[in-house]
Amino acid sequence: MNKKLIFFDIDGTLLDHDKQLQTSAKKAIAELKRDGHVVAAATGRAPFTFQPILEELDIDTHVSMNGQYVVFENEAIYKNPLSADVLGELNKFAAAKNHPIIYVNHEDWYSNTEDHPQVIAAINSLKVDQELTYNPEFHQSGEVYQALLFTPEESEPDYWEAFRQQLEFIRWHEHSMDVLPHGGSKAAGIEKLINHLRFSADDVYAFGDGLNDIKMLQSVQNSVAMGNASDEVKESAKFVTKDVQDDGILHGLKMVGLIKS
Known part of the structure; x- marks a missing residue:
């Protein structure tokens, strides 16, 4: 064969x-x-x-x-990292809705909030030993290949409309979507x-x-x-x-x- x-x-x-x-x-x-x-x-x-x-x-x-x-x-x-400028726009958009974000690269993950119940529930479902690092500014200086956006399904259309030319969104949990570069x-x-x-x-x-x-x-x-x-x-x-x-x-x-x- x-x-x-x-x-x-x-x-x-x-x-x-x-x-x-x-x-x-x-x-x-x-x-x-x-x-x-x-x-x-x-x-x-x-x-x-x-x-x-x-x-x-x-x-x-x-x-x-x-x-x-x-x-x-x-x-x-x-x-294929996400644009820091686009992540900055996403961060502001999500903050206005009180939707937390986790920034992820190949080595670690960085949360822009602490002890949020929906974040805890979603992350615990993965059964990963590595704890989240609290660093709300990581997206400004570190390489980010994927973000986890914590938002209800009814809010998805708002993000698609705002970032249709810049980002892709894929739901992986009832509380969260993966955020990718456009075309990723x-x-x-x-x-x-x-x-x-x-x-x-x-x-x-x-x-x-x-x-x-x-x-x-x-x-x-x-x-x-x-x-x-x-x-x-x-x-x-x-x-x-x-x-x-x-x-x-x-x-x-x-x-x-x-x-x-």
């Missing part, structure tokens, strides 16, 4: 509903690597939030922060890695379950939506596998012929 490039989302794909790595998924990925395939994570998370997962899976390649930071064999090959997506980051490694479209696969996976699943020829994904996500993929809790990764890899037994 020709060498393949396989992307896996993390939450709801590699990690189950309890943020645990399924044993069957771990064994399946080990088999892919033994067969010489390139395995990569493709996630909205920042690297410091998922490094233990990659170490457990022996993966050194990832597309993180929804495509804004791409690493191959532990070396960054693509970085997992699909765009994946394209950077595909071009870097010179893989043909026929040899690229992707697994995902969330709204931020839709463009990735639409752009990758051999795309697999998890059984726990919404109908909108499933409709964007070529294949639909079982729920993550029901050995969805292993089943999906068998569906697409990457694992035989």
Whole structure:
């Protein structure tokens, strides 16, 4: 079999509903690597939030922060930071609505508020050990690849209208949206890695379950939506596998012929 490039989302794909790595998924990925395939994570998370997962899976390649930071064999090959000027405008707009923001790069995350209940609830859902750093001015001087905007769904249209030419917004939690540079997506980051490694479209696969996976699943020829994904996500993929809790990764890899037994 020709060498393949396989992307896996993390939450709801590699990690189950309890943020645990399924044993069957771990064994399946080990088999892919033994067969010489390139395995990569493709996630909205920042690297410091998922490094233990990659170490457990022996993966050194990832597309993180929804495509804004791409690493191959532990070396960054693509970085797409947000504009400090645009972040300043967003900060003022959100402050007028009392909507908190977290600024994220590959090493840490910086909050512009302290002890906000919605921020705490969303961050706790990720089950990450690294605590938030309070630094409301970080966006003015530090590199930011993604922001987390804490706003209710009914306020989303206000942000789209105000920043349509500058930013992308993707909801990842009932309290929060990811904020990306205009045109940014997992699909765009994946394209950077595909071009870097010179893989043909026929040899690229992707697994995902969330709204931020839709463009990735639409752009990758051999795309697999998890059984726990919404109908909108499933409709964007070529294949639909079982729920993550029901050995969805292993089943999906068998569906697409990457694992035989």
